[in-house]
Amino acid sequence: MARKSQHYSNSTYRKLRFLKRAGLYFGVLMVLAYMLFPYYWAIISSTKTPENLYSFSLLPSLNFGNYISLFHNPIFIGAILNSAFVAFSSSLISLVVSILAAYALGRMNFRLSRMVLICVLMISVFPQVVVLSGMFEVIGWLGLYNRPTALVFSYLLLVLPFTTWVLTSFIRDLPQELEEAALIDGCSRFRILTHVLLPLMGPAIASTGLLAFILSWNEFLFALTFILTDENRTVPVAMGLLTGSSRYEYPFGQVMAASVTVTLPLLILVLIFQRKIVSGLTAGAVKG
């Protein structure tokens, strides 16, 4: 810094610094526009009347007709409820199972612990289509075909490896002293987990649970395959299969209203938990 400023006069240096800052903010604005404009455009389009839809005004026209008809559509409302049930249940089950497993994998010494972790990681990058036929059969045996519960079951494949991996790395980062004191006092492992570790893991569990929820909420392949009838569909499939009576009657305004609606809760949660999510995602990947 010092060497450089000797070359320039004070005012040139200040100008240069100003240009650098301006460039930085311009770059950030471009990034934001790229990432956010499509969602903004969806909001704009969703509030336009069908006649206005084909005008290119960048401002919303605040007509909520699309939203009103969307919320009077029983299939859409049903899909939202199904998605909420499936995503909530599979995240909850995965959290309980993976907290237990993460404690063993993160803290206890046993042979094969590394092997188990590697298997978990391998399952998380598995192509889902590879288990499709076998899963089809298992779901048939359980009598769950065409029921949202089938998705709760099959989403464990997606969610469990992820939550286990992330929570294991969180537990490894917790200080060990508290636990050791409890162990010497003769506390059982299970009590240590529920009384010493769990209270410390609140934020980690919240962010992992949220990511698990997003994973299940967005899943498409299983939801398309294991659910047959409209009233049992989840949101992504209901939206994916939405078509107008002809190419030219495709209800773009309504589809955009649905897009905005199903994304909004996720976005609010992501903004609230922003810092936690970033640490959760990177804990899963970087420390591996």
Place this chain on the structure above:
Amino acid sequence: MRNREATTAWLFLVPLLLALTAVAAWPLARNVYFSFTDAFLDNPADYNFVGFQNFLTVIEDSVFWGAVRNTLVFTSVSVLLETILGFAIALLLHRAFAGRGLVRAAILVPWAMPMVVSAKIWEWMFNDQFGLINKGLIWLGFLDKGIAWTADPSLILGTVIFIDVWVTTPFMVLLILAGLQLIPEEIYEAAEVSGVPAWKRLWSITLPLATPAIGVAVLFRTLDALRMFDLSYVLAANNEKAMTMSIYARDQLISFQDLGVGSAASTWVFLIIGLIAIALVSILRLDRNAG
């Protein structure tokens, strides 16, 4: 003591192992088993063994090789673009500026959306008659009339890649940013004091030190892109020019109800992705050992 700890550990692992057996190991084994049979989906209990016949049927199908080609093109191009774009954006967001936390959260928007929603929004923006993109390109004078980005077979794969880059770049940015934050600030200060120019700092300090993080991000994204299903399925339905390996396997299995051939196709997909995964991991290892 040691032994007791191991026993406790396995007890804690029982639910996880049971669940993963039920949703991963067993279905995978059944899938491989079905690959050798002539079973159909409507009555899977009634079948004969046919040896490697199904595997041959799949590799003799030119549609399968088209799907493999599409998947490989999609994966390599989109991961390459995401990495370059993700690295550039990560460098930008690594600097200090007002509202940095909020910006980092805001770029997560495309990633948090359901893929189907992203596909629908872009489909609307790419619409040949009423889409904003065509309108903008015509207004700027690049086009005379709108292009059917999502219907034209020669453009569809490019459109899919474009949307995928938009969706997954935030993930890349996050992982690379985390890597950049691990680089100690002092190195840069030392380099700056000794008059090392900015581009050289980028090339000889940032890039090599961020390589492990980039490598991990590329590995994850590649494996994820190789199994892509939803984006192509929603955007291009059954357009063979954008059909991925996962769509091909599911078509055989569900649409044509052919459990045997469908399972064999899935097994091929598994083998192909497995080979690529092994190759990538060993490249990353070699890299780490060399560095």
